[in-house]
Amino acid sequence: MKVAMLGSGSRGNSTLVATDNTRILVDAGFSGRQLALRMRALGVEPESIDAVVLTHEHSDHVHGAGIFARRYGTPVYLTAATREACRDRFRGEEDLRAYEAAQPFAVGDLRVHPFLTVHDAADPVAVTVEGKECGTRVGVATDLGRPTTAIRHSLAGCDFLILESNHDETLLRTGPYPPSVQARIASSHGHLSNHAAAEFARELVHPRLAGILLAHLSVECNRPELAMEVMGKTLANTGWSGWLQAAAQDEPTPLLEIARLREEMGPAQLTLL
Ligand SMILES: [Zn+2]
Ligand SMILES: [Zn+2]
Numbered sequence: 153m154k155v156a157m158l159g160s161g162s163r164g165n166s167t168l169v170a171t172d173n174t175r176i177l178v179d180a181g182f183s184g185r186q187l188a189l190r191m192r193a194l195g196v197e198p199e200s201i202d203a204v205v206l207t208h209e210h211s212d213h214v215h216g217a218g219i220f221a222r223r224y225g226t227p228v229y230l231t232a233a234t235r236e237a238c239r240d241r242f243r244g245e246e247d248l249r250a251y252e253a254a255q256p257f258a259v260g261d262l263r264v265h266p267f268l269t270v271h272d273a274a275d276p277v278a279v280t281v282e283g284k285e286c287g288t289r290v291g292v293a294t295d296l297g298r299p300t301t302a303i304r305h306s307l308a309g310c311d312f313l314i315l316e317s318n319h320d321e322t323l324l325r326t327g328p329y330p331p332s333v334q335a336r337i338a339s340s341h342g343h344l345s346n347h348a349a350a351e352f353a354r355e356l357v358h359p360r361l362a363g364i365l366l367a368h369l370s371v372e373c374n375r376p377e378l379a380m381e382v383m384g385k386t387l388a389n390t391g392w393s394g395w396l397q398a399a400a401q402d403e404p405t406p407l408l409e410i411a412r413l414r415e416e417m418g419p420a421q422l423t424l425l
Pocket of ligand 1: 208271
């Protein structure tokens, strides 16, 4: 199973999850052109995408969903409330398919498990995506106000985690946002700070977790090196030493093969936790 983020941050999010037979996008928060450009840069043709799964209606997650669906005939999966909240993105000619949180559904040989999050949107979810054949599970959790019991339960035991590490608390306080926006971001319905993400990741790491990709970093109120440092320090005494990187807003990550990341962890890692 392979995974890549085409980009991540408040100006757009999209994650590619692929097996040999099936490819899906979780969110499509870039223009149709950018989505196509970025996946082609990874050697993936937009025509080959089997589904777009939308997590919530915020523009940085749905921006190109309509045009991508019309251009390539790709089905779009979304909840009824999310569909209502972003109906201006669609013209009626797209293949829109409803799903509900806590009701897993299949796309080819992938199984998508959506679960409710706490975030200031109509019906926000995050997902895990599981390969039916290989059993590999990827968690995609980018807009989390706070980790609830249900979120903890859903993300436990993933083989690869994409986890929001949105802001540095100090940069948020001293940054350019007015107090109302600061309050929204930091609230329990906003976004996880670097420290909150790191504490959450400490709960989630386990010997078979091959990698963590930090996502949705704020351009204004975060730096990749800060997010990585906080995460690295917090995980240091867990014994976990898998792959760790931060996704960028303007360029895709490599297409990461999860089995290969796990091989690179080596046998020492597996005995540590
Ligand atoms: Zn959002
Ligand atoms: Zn977002």
